[in-house]
Amino acid sequence: MSTVGLSRRTHDCGALRPSDAGSTVILQGWVDSVRDNGGVIFLLIRDRYGLTQVTVDDRCAPAVWENARKVRLEYVVEVEGTAMARAPGAVNPDMATGGVEVLATRVTILSRTRPLPFAVGSGGAKAALPSEEVRLTYRYLDLRRPEMQRRLFIRHRAYQVTRRYLDAHGFTEVETPILNKSTPEGARDYLVPSRVHPGHWYALPQSPQIFKQILMIAGFDRYFQICKCFRDEDLRADRQPEFTQIDIEISFATWPLVKELMDGLIQSLFQEIQGITLPPIPVLSYAEAIARYGVDNPDIRFGLEHIGLDWAGTEFRVVRGALDAGGIAKGMVIPGGATRASRKVIDAWTEFVKRYRLGGLLWGKRTDTGWSGPLSKVEPALLDQLGANPGDLALVAAGPAPHVHTALGRLRSHVAEQLGLIDPDSFGLVWINAFPAFERDEETGRWVAVHHPFTKPLDEHIPLMGTDRMGEVLSDAYDLVCNGYEIGGGSIRIHDQALQARVFEALGLSEEEARHKFGFLLDALSYGAPPHGGLAFGFDRLVMILSGTDNIRDVIAFPKTTTAQDLMAGSPSTVDPAQLEELWVRNTV
């Protein structure tokens, strides 16, 4: 790849090698370090490709010296000089260009800098990274750091691999509107007032869901888009208010076809970016994932699987009480945990599970002869089901099923991380499918769609809709999970308007309401809709995993804080009252 072309520079800062000795070169870049030894000055020049040492000594003209003395960290300079092989004792084996240096014949300062708010270049290695607040305020400086550049280059590669793969498999990239109709389901919408329609509002898309289904009805057969989505909900380390999805929809799709095509995309991404060939991606049903891992986004890079026990006949009070109240109790065994987990550590785990609305944690250490700890009061025959060996630690959680699953599931990852059971260089991918189609809204008690109301229930479960077994209906939906992160999800959609109407009915949506919210989709479905399905990948999370970070802000050029502010740009901000007036909006703050 040539980066020089018609530019003045002859090489980038990562290019020179001892074999270039004797060449006249021009470099342009930022001053990464200045080592002024009096009679000789060494400048490290940095660009996105690397670092090159420039030498100024008594062979250099007075004008070179004059400018070299003025140079400061992060000045932008152009240096002309002669590439020289370094003397054997002066070679730096830690640098790609460590065998060469450029003896300057000209140093031109292209741009100066004010004193920096924090160390940017390799000199920053000696200082800790500044706070996120400072990094975000001066994002242009943070992004100058090679580590941040590396992540955005990986992101760039991921865009290209995605487009190339999907194009090669017959997908058409289509853009859908950013100014949309609000639908009151799902996350909170970001709203945009209409100037020409007083009192009317657009919503920014939470996803292009309905549009991509309409593209299927329109006959595009295979669609994709790398698109921004917006959800006005509280943030997390892996959640931003605006984020990027690889949005995909396939006509005449079945779950096996979706899996085959998407496994190929994921394989390509890991192959071309990480250079690794993934093993085939396994599939777990939702029910199995919950039983074995407690969560629907399990990290399968380590064991510590949950163990369901048959508690028949137990008189152990905590478990008995939970079971009698309609709850469950299940366990987890930590091999060697009897010595690896101190009482203090177990107490901390007990506190940990309380976050997830669990009352506490029962534990027991398997000894050569029996059990110690609270679990020693349980009937020993029942504990045999745990399959623990002497030296193992068993943890048992009892309570309402959702709390037990979630708490023990989160604890499983917490323990694995704490005990170093996770190989940080490995990737654990797994598909989860056969999700429940409906769940009860905790506040209203109404049935709501777990995925979205266009998700097709499994054929054999369709008759259960609207009956008292509504909660047993499973859907043809699937998520892709990597290292415990949900990185994608989708479903086979309903393409039949009669079935769609039945789902709305089962959800307690009147025909009128359904028409008001989704009328245009219902109309479209009535004009010859092919069977179709698809999914969307969380592109930021994917890049996060591919670049080895656990924070989504690290892979977004200009992210927002946990209070959804852009500290650099200063958004959100107040606006001129005249703007509001034009938009028929009145400020009530």
Next chain:
RNA sequence: GGGGUGGUAGUUCAGCUGGUUAGAACGCCGGCCUGUCACGCCGGAGGCCGCGGGUUCGAGUCCCGUCCACCCCGCCA
């Protein structure tokens, strides 16, 4: 909406149970130094101790409130 951690020099941090003039490192400014690569040495400047109240003879330190950053619960079809 709730819980937790943090906020002291440009940056990263120290500052014990309240006590005289708030320190260090890096950076910045000036000087010295001909082979450095975290260069070294000497000197200097730089502080509304996040903000607002309160307790006290006295607050960086204790109390209340508030703002900001981060992590988590709720939330995120």
